[in-house]
Amino acid sequence: MDTSAPVRILTVCTGNICRSPVAERLLQAGLDQVVPGGFQVSSAGTRALVGEPMQPISADIVRTFGGDPEGFAARQLTPRILRGVDLVLTMTSGHRGEVLQLDASLLKRTFTIREFARMLDVLAQRASGTDGQRAAVESSPGALPGGDASDGDARLAANAALWRGLPARAAGVRHLSLPADAADNDIVDPYRRAPEVYREMEDQLAPAIVSILRHARLNAPVPGTAPQSP
Template sequence: METPSSVRILTVCTGNICRSPVAERILQAGFESVRSGTFRIRSAGTRAMAGAPVQPPSARIIESYGGRPDGFVARQLTLGMLRDTDLVLTMEASHRSDVVRLDPSALKRTFTIREFARMLKLLEQRDSGPAPDAALPAWWKALPARAAAVRHLALVNDAADNDVADPYRRGPEAYQRMEDELAPAVLTILRFARRTAPAGV
């Protein structure tokens, strides 16, 4: 159950029917296993097919990682959503640009999901021990600023390595490529969450 202190994470792609729902539902299932009710994961699209369900191949990917695709409805990204979010994870650098144009204040808390996963690996090398139990939500809400501080160390030679390929209206191979690019980043974020969770959580 969401509370005022919940850590609010928004995943963003174009249509909000292929990539960002996969990230949303797998992250939500994984974060629930870390600490139920502490994290609220939602998704939206920069040009959303509002009201549409998740695409069937994406639904199958969600299920294969223990998430639930049922009840999903695509939403158009809005300024209000961004103002109500602690961390924005986009599927492409172009989506990050769209987010920042809509809400310039989101600059330092918006990352492509693959970029953010690399940053967490760098933070793991620097940090020791779990987050304080009582301060877990606040610790996560401060994480974007800590990640931004190591952004320069997480740069890649090919900017395409920051993006997750769009499989919309393409065949099974495109969805497999999406999974191959997206799933490792999602799992890295969840491993970081488990590693930094207070003992006993």
């Protein structure tokens, strides 16, 4: 594998026109600011309305948070789309099960987006706590050489290594991030429902995206950092 290849993240919902497109476009916009060229975010639906654009209210939400909804077309989730994906973020636990039916090898790389965000929050708490030295080392930015033209490729390689190891680290703190209610793992489906349900979707999805982008920002590889042990 090309170590400087972008980290591939796939977001998944049902129709691929309401929830997963919002997650796709906002994650891509935010991650592009952290490590330009370091991530490739896409989406698909388990029962996609293939070729349909993003729903208008979803598109408005994307614009509100600084993303670009233009040029989107829904697509059906397939084993081919899943091939080579580094991280799958689903909108519900049911979608996670459907992903794993298509490709069981993704078991340790597939999470609902809300549970993944909670896991990253736990990793951050451990890293900042008095007993979090090891966690800080494990999730610290990759070391880069400074001052030459290879810095860009080195940064991409360090970023890729960090994120391709992140699912295992996140899963290691799953027991510390369990919700009080299993429904808190899911994002509500607003399709053909009132605008208020889209706002509920936004209220559930936005904090998860913020947590993921915060983790990316705090752990982005930077030139001149000292080497860290795994």
